[in-house]
Amino acid sequence: MAMHVPESPPSTAGAAGYAAAGPVRPTPGIALTITDRRTTDLRDHQSTRQTGQRSEDGRRLEPKRLYRLLHGHAAGHGNDHAFACMITSLCTGGGALPDWLGLEPAAFACLLRYHFPRLDLGRLPVVGRSADLQRADEIIELVALMLRDKAGDSPSEVWMAHVVAAGCLASDHLWQDLGLWERPELTALMRRNFPALAARNVKDMKWKRFLYKQLCEAEGIYTCRVPSCEVCTDYHACFGPEN
Ligand code: SF4
Secondary structure (H helix, E strand, O other): OOOOOOOOOOOOOOOOOHHHHOOOOOOOOOOOOOOOHHHHHHHHHHHHHHHOOOOOOOOOOOHHHHHHHHHHHOOOOOOHHHHHHHHHHHHOOOOOOOHHHHOOHHHHHHHHHHHOOOOOOOOOOOOOOOOOHHHHHHHHHHHHHHHOOOOOOOOHHHHHHHHHHHHHOOOOOHHHHHOOOOHHHHHHHHHHHOHHHHHOOOOOOOHHHHHHHHHHHHOOOOOOOOOOHHHOOOHHHHOOOOO
């Protein structure tokens, strides 16, 4: 596979790997029972967003408010914050992930139940960003790369691999495409979910570049024009600030 840092729209996450989600069972869709006031608030916001009108109390769907609702339902798992950021960004027009964070709807429902029990987002995670099915093979390779070195501590690692892979197909810095607040959150989630893989990024290479370079090297493809990064004219494309 040729080294390819994408400039095109994001793609779908493959279906493989969801079975490894362990005790969390898939559900047909995301229509969960409204059981508390916080969920009702989300329904108000969803209606507001779809109709372009304000809800009865005049509130709009604001990132901070949505994040607080997610945070308030968090189960206490390692990826709670990262997924709360991603979901918030997706639902409020940020990041570049496709609908459902690039997951199948049933897998997204599993993720939501595992990380944010009793929270119903309705169809908020559907913002009309379609996946690029033509790049499904790329997703599968990226997911396989990450899962080879997953920590093995949580079913959430499988969802994270698919979501990160979906973000790789967008065109900005990976942490931005994922809808995270800042770059260190991406580094932290890579170390938490795929520690052996993350440990190989010894020079703090930009994560998207790093992942594609790993794919190329795994297949014996070397696209670098010089043997040392320090003398490479593309240095700033691979390293340095990601702001
Ligand atoms: S800086 Fe140059 S040599 Fe180093 S990984 Fe990037 S393209 Fe390859």
